Amino acid sequence: MSDSATPATDEHETEYGEVVGFLTDLIRIDTSNPVKPERPAAEYVAEKLAEAGLEPRIFESDQGRASVVARLEGSGSSADALLVHGHLDVVPADPADWSVHPFAGEVKDGLVWGRGAVDMKDMDAMTLAVVRRMLREGRRPRRDIVLAFLADEEAGGNYGAKFLADKHPELFEGCTEAISEVGGYSYEINPELRLYLIETAQKGLAWMRLHARGQAGHGSMLNTDNAVTRVAQAVARIGAHEFPVTLTPTVRDFLTEVCEAMGIEFDPKQPEAAVAQLGPLARFIGATLRHTANPTMLEAGYKSNVIPERASAVIDGRFLPGGQDEFLAAIDELAGPGVTRENIHLDRSVESPFGTPLVETMLAALQAEDPAARTVPYCLSAGTDNKTFASLGMTGYGFVPLRLTPDLDFAAMFHGVDERVPVSALDFGARVLDRFLMAA
Secondary structure, X not given: OOOOOOOOOHHHXXXXXXXXXXXXXXXXXXXXXXXXXXXXXXXXXXXXXXHXXXXXXXXXXXXXXXXXXXXXXXXXXXXXXXXEEEEOOEOOOOHHHOOOOOOOOOEEOOEEEOOOOOOOHHHHHHHHHHHHHHHHOOOOOOOOEEEEEEOXXXXXXXXXXXXXXXXXXXXXXXXXXXXXXXXXXXXXXXXXXXXXXXXXEEOEEEEEXXXXXXXXXXXXOOOOOOHHHHHHHXXXXXXXXXXXXXXXXXXXXXXXXXXXXXXXXXXXXXXXXXXXXXXXXXXXXXXXXXXXXXXXXXXXXXXXXXXXXXXXXXXXXXXXXXXXXXXXXXXXXXHOOOEXXXXXXXXXXXXXXXXXXXXXXXXXXXHHHOOOEEEEEEEEOOOOXXXXXXXXXXXXXXXXXXXXXXXXXXXXXXXXXXOEEEHHHHHHHHHHHHHHHHHO
16 A cells, blocks of 8 residues: 555556656557548557557547557456456647647656547556556456457547447446546645546537528528528527536535535535536536537638528537426527528437445545545546447446546546646556456
């Protein structure tokens, strides 16, 4: 057991020394979705798994859009399997905006810098390092572990998780639970108490295109049937609309526990007052109090003096667990007459129980390395591939264990400039992940 007040020892750094190298290598393989395919990263991962004695398989859904799946057999033949999945793609990054090149995989000031350092090649690297060490030492987890390194998560998973779930569901035979990204990281209340946020719920996703038709004509003439005006009015109504606050069970539990830990008064009738006092945590939780709908794109016309027959807009909608029908009905009402809605990408919301043996195992693994650890559930305002695996009957959680330094604005790292993760957090995460996988 490592002392929570001291950094990782040289011994621990040696034990998991591969993790930093794996992460820097993966960052240097540019997998910016959609312009850079995942195949080179998939081949790298498959090679590392094969070296350890596993039999990874690469599945290509389209040219270069590759995922890797392997199964690590456990010692308990009757136990259900656990899926550990991460994605290989990243969002693009403009080097001109960064203080280091986003695909150089640079290590400086005790941090690994680059696109994917947090989202989520860090977990890919930790998983590789832990599994390889297990196999070197002849250790087997209690249950089968299915390892999946996936394509296309940043664009909805059609070329990755959704492809595999639809075309190769047999890969996940026996899997009842899954862990993946955006959870398990720490928030320090004080040196004696660190909260580790476990993602147990996700808002649903509704990317929608609104269409309006009108009378085409000359720009100099009167026109009361203007498609541009109609879609613009719909966008204005939707963009200005504030959905009512709705406390889901996960968000209520999060606020109750966090406010108690921070000494903040929490009135369930006025949750926004509590959220306003949460500091950096407010970024993660603020958008989970209500449905949201943000206009993101407009398209109409082809010449300044021609009134077009058609106009369209794109809305990024996120709905609370259990609120899909209510949300879409509200969007249709706000859009108004003469405007139709097309679903570009509609994906479910999910909400998993917190008081489960798997979450208890997470806490035990965390506290073995950090006695000041306490786990709390939270709802993610975005989404992960756990949505897809829920369709196969799996209960999913966000658990990438990282003990973060208090000065790191972790929320800003996701899709942000100068994305980076402490080397000490990677070492901590590998130790916790090892304990967790062996006991899960």
